[in-house]
Amino acid sequence: METKRQIQRGWLAGLGAAALATGAATAAAQSSGRFHWWAGFILVPGALIAAAGGPLLARGGGRAFGGYVVAGIGAIVFTVGALLMLGLMGDGWPLLVVLPCLAVAGTYGWRPDHPLARGLHRTVALLAVTGAGVGVTLGLIVTGLVDAGDTGWWGGFMMLAAAVVFANALELGRHRMPYRLQAVTLFVGPSVVAFLLGLRFLRGW
Incomplete structure (x- = not known):
């Protein structure tokens, strides 16, 4: 029963964060006058992929590492969509170097036995x-x-x-x-x- 609650909490947290991030990116793009609606076909799947990592992160243990990977991949896809939607790919592309590196660096705490x-x-x-x-x-x-x-x-x-x-x-x-x-x-x-x-x-x- 506790595992089921953890999965539900993970989904709620992930989907909530995804909805907030998507809404914020869309609002920022519309207010800037450079709203490229078609980028939503990248933005929304990226947000959903990131949200899918929530249940695994909530369960902890070995599954948390898989959740971290899924959430990291989703965050990178979401960032691509956000940059395209805002029309900032020309100046913002270095983020696509920073984010994958930070995702890998974030696994520093993992300690293999050998x-x-x-x-x-x-x-x-x-x-x-x-x-x-x-x-x-x-x-x-x-x-x-x-x-x-x-x-x-x-x-x-x-x-x-x-x-x-x-x-x-x-x-x-x-x-x-x-x-x-x-x-x-x-x-x-x-x-x-x-x-x-x-x-x-x-x-x-």
Whole structure:
């Protein structure tokens, strides 16, 4: 009985949030004078997909992760629809870089039992944070809030990503497990190459 109530609460919460988000996006588009009604065919399905994750999130446990994935996919589809409806795709497309990265970064709390799997997942989640930073920077450049000029600014993010991989390689080295040396080597090698390439782009060599 409790599980049934959890599912009902999840559906109510998900559908309520979807209705509010859809109404807000539609009202904003109409008030801006750039209302593209056809984008509703993307906006509404995205909202419903996101709402479908509500029951799984409400149940918790292993199903919550699936609900998080479904809700994240729906949120991305909804954002595409909202940008099209508002006529902001030209300036807002960096959001489509930021949101998927944040969705992956949001799984950071998941902890697999095996140290290698845990290290790989932690690395991917932290790299996603770096990717979100790239998206935010792109947004600032596209909207004209930041003038990057001719600098290879992306090189800094490559160096940051390399540092993340290298730090996780060092953390993996603490665990007693088979193939520890091979795992650390596989992490360290690409991180060094990426760091040097990032430095090259950043310095314009």
